[in-house]
Amino acid sequence: MTTLPEILKTKISTSGPINIEDYMSTCLYHEEHGYYMTQTPFGREGDFTTAPEISQIYGEMIGAWVADTWIKMGKPQAWQLLEAGPGRGTLMKDMLRTLKHALPECYESATITLLEISPMLKILQRDMLIDHHIRWVNTIDEADFSLPTIFIANELLDAFPVRQFIKNDTGTYNERLITTNEEGFTFTTSNEVKTDISYDTDIVETSEAMESFLCKLKDKLTNGAALFIDYGDHGTGDSLQALQSHKEINVLENPGKSDITAHVNFDNVRRVLGMERTSQMEPMAQFLSSIGLPLRAAALLEKATDAQKVEIESAAYRLMHPEQMGELFKVIAYRTDENIDLAGLYFENKQESHAA
Numbered sequence: 001m002t003t004l005p006e007i008l009k010t011k012i013s014t015s016g017p018i019n020i021e022d023y024m025s026t027c028l029y030h031e032e033h034g035y036y037m038t039q040t041p042f043g044r045e046g047d048f049t050t051a052p053e054i055s056q057i058y059g060e061m062i063g064a065w066v067a068d069t070w071i072k073m074g075k076p077q078a079w080q081l082l083e084a085g086p087g088r089g090t091l092m093k094d095m096l097r098t099l100k101h102a103l104p105e106c107y108e109s110a111t112i113t114l115l116e117i118s119p120m121l122k123i124l125q126r127d128m129l130i131d132h133h134i135r136w137v138n139t140i141d142e143a144d145f146s147l148p149t150i151f152i153a154n155e156l157l158d159a160f161p162v163r164q165f166i167k168n169d170t171g172t173y174n175e176r177l178i179t180t181n182e183e184g185f186t187f188t189t190s191n192e193v194k195t196d197i198s199y200d201t202d203i204v205e206t207s208e209a210m211e212s213f214l215c216k217l218k219d220k221l222t223n224g225a226a227l228f229i230d231y232g233d234h235g236t237g238d239s240l241q242a243l244q245s246h247k248e249i250n251v252l253e254n255p256g257k258s259d260i261t262a263h264v265n266f267d268n269v270r271r272v273l274g275m276e277r278t279s280q281m282e283p284m285a286q287f288l289s290s291i292g293l294p295l296r297a298a299a300l301l302e303k304a305t306d307a308q309k310v311e312i313e314s315a316a317y318r319l320m321h322p323e324q325m326g327e328l329f330k331v332i333a334y335r336t337d338e339n340i341d342l343a344g345l346y347f348e349n350k351q352e353s354h355a356a
Helices: 004-015 020-029 056-072 090-102 104-108 119-128 208-220 266-273 284-290 293-303 306-320
Strands: 079-084 110-115 134-137 149-154 163-167 173-181 184-194 203-206 224-233 241-244 247-249 259-261 329-335
Touching (some): 004 020, 020 163, 020 173, 020 208, 056 149, 056 293, 056 306, 079 090, 090 104, 090 149, 104 110, 119 134, 208 266, 224 266, 266 329, 284 293, 284 306, 284 329, 293 306
Parallel strands (some): 079 110, 110 134, 149 224
Antiparallel strands (some): 163 173, 173 184, 224 329
């Protein structure tokens, strides 16, 4: 059977060096050999741990945010909760448990949709969410946006392929490409000069795939809100990384066997979705604090055993401490109705934060 490295080498030998977007797309999403199509990346036995896998408190707080948003949308009697890139289904499970317990009418009126392309992850999600009626879609076009919709994306945007451009001596940019050598794969640069880059940094990353997805979401989501939680910041630079067994490795090693991601440029997210309807980027710790995670953790600690206390305190530390996920991960939201105040978030036309 042809391996993924062989597929990449054949492509390069036939057509010449490929850009990073092409490399990432093949490594992550190739139908037979792509990382997300063949691997189970989450948890201790996988390659990385997402916030929902750390503690159910995280999913409960996002569930509470969804419930508050549903109320502010006027309690629609038929609505859709759509999660894109739902992993093993852990976040959705914790959100639905919260909705079912705290606001049964919200849970019972919801159509639950998961946007997932990985056959392996769909199996895990079915097992995780066996007590709920779930609809799966492979693309955003298959989702039913005729219903008021709350869209959740936790660590989705970082998985969209990127391109990189390197500043040359003349102040213009050449695209960073990937070719082969005797040892395997190596970086090179294109001879073609790119002059339409507005940033002034040594390396610029762009993601046409991410921007295309966001444009489509904006067109389709006409009644509702979207919440994005991911690692990233304002600017650009070389943020490309690969993780295998919770350790960072060379991006060009083991194609198809490691998770390749890049930090999200949230300025681009806001630009594509529209500044007037998109919240300002804020650290995840600030968002979680605004919607009540410390209070929830304190309430759980009062009834917890000694062992449970250690687990709760450890989870709160990992989620909120600046040296852990609290500062690295950011939160941004989009709303179709400018009069709806989304909990814990700041908007340009209204600077105060709104707690749930």
